[in-house]
Amino acid sequence: MMTNPRYTPLIEGLPAKVPFVGPEAQERAQGYAFAARLGANESVFGPSPHAIAAMEAAAREVWMYGDPENHTLRHALASHHAVAPENIVVGEGIDGLLGYLVRLLVAEGDAVVTSLGAYPTFLYHVTGYGGKVTAVPYKGDHEDPEALLAAARATDAKLLYLANPDNPMGTWHKAEVITQLIAALPERTVLILDEAYADTAPADAIPAMDVHHPRVIRMRTFSKAYGLAGLRVGYAIGHPDIVRAFDKIRNHFGVGRIAQAGALAALQDQIHLTATVQKITQARAEIARIATANGLHPVPSATNFVALDCGRDGAYAAALLKELAARGVFIRMPSVAPFNRTIRISCGDGPMLAHLEAELPKALAALESLTPPRR
């Protein structure tokens, strides 16, 4: 009578523990709020005031479902990128779109290639659909296109994931490197080009839009430079055939009315976006300055965060994270060696970075007694 549900064998095999822990969970555990929320690569500079106004107006008509076709937003995005609306699918953040794309392509045992230490949510989805992941080491602090291609060929990969600029290191490749990767893409492989950080990257890092390739799909988000992380709106750009495939499985009403309205107004305020990117650029420099003054080495970044090389091992960086959390600073760090020698600091505003500047030396000093100096 009281037997358990018959989960699929795939589900039975998935880990019960998941990698999604928000700063709120840490705050609840420690009993106080963070003074500097610098761990989730959000944009403290906020969205356009027009986006806020649009969301407020939409809140008053949220008794209505949003348009399941995201028509107006999709058309505006198409116009912005000089492609057709048929090249765009809007979804519940890049996270949601990655889940859909994996579901479209990956059955149990199918091969997928990514970089070792790259975006954990992508791995979560691939594992969730039973994909077999090959994770290619970075080359220095950069994802390694040649090694990724070789792995895709060797494993007959259905999917190859590359983020440019990269997370968690913040590094980037020039557009021609990406274009060469696309030219060399195996015939049986789809490339996901995660461009969540395209807006904060140098112009020469982002290839021109080309929606003719049937196996290249690029992903963008309103969560980073647009300052709308909590709204959950991302989109994918690609060939109409692959874009249309999402319609077979997506949650058609998943991007609600406020989300569509906020994203649209944010897109339409490119002046605010430009001003935000300037603030992000300044904050990157400020983080680098604070790091250097404290003997840490900033990794050059094209994103809205900076990875700081602590010059020691993962245990040291983890201990530093803990010391900073105890001092009201929320940051995160990569989980995989050799990148776990770094801590990752999102671009904060003046008060947040002042707090970081005040607390970082204390946190480092607290660790001194605990760890031997690096040779």
Added chain:
Amino acid sequence: MMTNPRYTPLIEGLPAKVPFVGPEAQERAQGYAFAARLGANESVFGPSPHAIAAMEAAAREVWMYGDPENHTLRHALASHHAVAPENIVVGEGIDGLLGYLVRLLVAEGDAVVTSLGAYPTFLYHVTGYGGKVTAVPYKGDHEDPEALLAAARATDAKLLYLANPDNPMGTWHKAEVITQLIAALPERTVLILDEAYADTAPADAIPAMDVHHPRVIRMRTFSKAYGLAGLRVGYAIGHPDIVRAFDKIRNHFGVGRIAQAGALAALQDQIHLTATVQKITQARAEIARIATANGLHPVPSATNFVALDCGRDGAYAAALLKELAARGVFIRMPSVAPFNRTIRISCGDGPMLAHLEAELPKALAALESLTPPRR
């Protein structure tokens, strides 16, 4: 070089055409907006003013991701239903939660039982994961628990779906019928009890909360009586084990910051909910009055809509839908016989129902010349 992506065989077999057409698509096609939006079972009476204020406040901090654990909302829901937070999972509407649950249980070829003509989105998900659906006829205008149970036994179903109150007919069973169904549930079957319309139902239609059964999961939403359809927040209530299983696959950041804040404030304003349910009850009576005055027969409803029996066939009802759309009235109808003899009208406010009252006789008259009278 230009070969197509290798979709999974399951995806290749899915229909490209999907059943999700919003009123916005109709409005774009016809070139004018509907005066009476009465087709999507939304609540024109709107959410609590406190919910609107909470969403506006959240819009100003939406640069932050929402809490992936939905902690505050989950705890408030647990308290509201007198269960533990471990009994609640929050998701992107019931639509999103149905998708997750199907994914947890249904592999290709697995049997699922539902009612013929019941919620199309559930079917969409089951088909999307390769489930084999057995659709049991209603008994009169009610879903048929005994026949559903027999079908679940006969097919060794992994999932049995029942909505109480029902959509699209609006009918309901008393709580003891549901309790008996649960008592007789086959050991190998999970029951989804879709209670999207619980808030508008008579108290004796809703069984007491009981979270001890490992194979019963109940789903609720903020989209109907709470007036937040465009926000996309639903939740499931069940045994901690099945609730925990969602964490293996759900989009952890999928319910954003504004969504969590709006739902929480709506939940906390039960006075507004009660007032809304009163308005819905009045609107149901008003729709019934208008229908009867025009020779249509209202099906008794426990939901925020009323199905009107036109006494003819599906072609007639479809033609009536079209005539009403031409007169600014957006409504929908069931797609399956014998329910396609009805049209489904959501509870509107005064002006919308006045518009309906003015236009319905004209639409009926326009059809007179086209169709023979019913014998």
